[in-house]
Amino acid sequence: MMSCSGLLLTCSVSPQVSCKEQSADAVVILERAPFQADAVSRLLGNNPEPKLQLKNDIYSVYHLNPPPELNEVKATVIHPATEKHIKKYMRQxxxxxxxxxxxxxxxxxxxxxxxxxxxxxxxxxxxxxxxxxxxxxxxxxxxxxxxxxxxxxxxxxxxxxxxxxxxxxxxxxxxxxxxxxxxxxxxxxxxxxxxxxxxxxxxxxxxxxxxxxxxxxxxxxxxxxxxxxxxxxxxxxxxxxxxxxxxxxxxxxxxxxxxxxxxxxxxxxxxxxxxxxxxxxxx
Structure with a gap:
């Protein structure tokens, strides 16, 4: 569940999310902005404890925790959403x-x-x-x-x-x-x-x-x-x-x-x- 502009919405977590409210329908689209070079350097330089997930020869995969200022998500809300809006963002x-x-x-x-x-x-x-x-x-x-x-x-x-x-x-x-x-x-x-x-x-x-x-x-x-x-x-x-x-x-x-x-x-x-x-x- 999430709160969006005062509306209680049920959402699935994906890049494009269809949501339904109890009294009216809505669509919420969640998007991440591209990383910029300075942001990436701050993310790598200031991350205190990167968690190693996989290492194989020269290849390593880590899990990083971005600080709040680098963890922004844009939410676009269509409300009230018609049936056409909702179908547009559902997998078909x-x-x-x-x-x-x-x-x-x-x-x-x-x-x-x-x-x-x-x-x-x-x-x-x-x-x-x-x-x-x-x-x-x-x-x-x-x-x-x-x-x-x-x-x-x-x-x-x-x-x-x-x-x-x-x-x-x-x-x-x-x-x-x-x-x-x-x-x-x-x-x-x-x-x-x-x-x-x-x-x-x-x-x-x-x-x-x-x-x-x-x-x-x-x-x-x-x-x-x-x-x-x-x-x-x-x-x-x-x-x-x-x-x-x-x-x-x-x-x-x-x-x-x-x-x-x-x-x-x-x-x-x-x-x-x-x-x-x-x-x-x-x-």
Missing amino acids: ELYLIQETGEDYRNITLPFIESQSFSIQWVYNILEKKAEEDRIVHENPDQEVGFILLPDFKWNQKQVDDLYLIAICHKRGIKSLRDLNGDHLPLLKNVLQEGQEAILKQYGVQGNHLRIYLHYQPSYYHLHVHFVALGHEAPGITVERAHLLSDVIQNLEMDSQYYSKRTLTYTLRSDEPLLQKFKEAGRC
């Missing part, structure tokens, strides 16, 4: 989907349009009704502009796990599938201005960044991920992340590339979209 069997352009039009798009996926929180950011103090950079142009701000997965204490999101001002672009040649000025501007803003704010060069879009995305409004190249962030797997530079090049070759291209992604066993693919005999 995965299925690989190969979605053709026809599948998208006949299965995926009707499913998306039939659901009430709320993105009001995105509009709150774009309209400066929430998180205005977290904005790193903004281009207010409604066609090629965007807001750049840190992702909640990044504690902003070090650039090793740098993670920012560019949320585009232009509305109506749900995902990669909606992109065409007309959107090239927008995509190129996000790529260039995003890199320039991160270099200015954090001193990280563009060639040290992984810049990509997700398909399927976690929410249906165009946004781009900017992540430190050495950071293995969730969602960088080959079947989900599409490098922005590749997206631009593909659209330059064929302005309708993503309306026709077969796109591969995973769905969890309990996702309604998977059931739609099964009903259509496509999975």
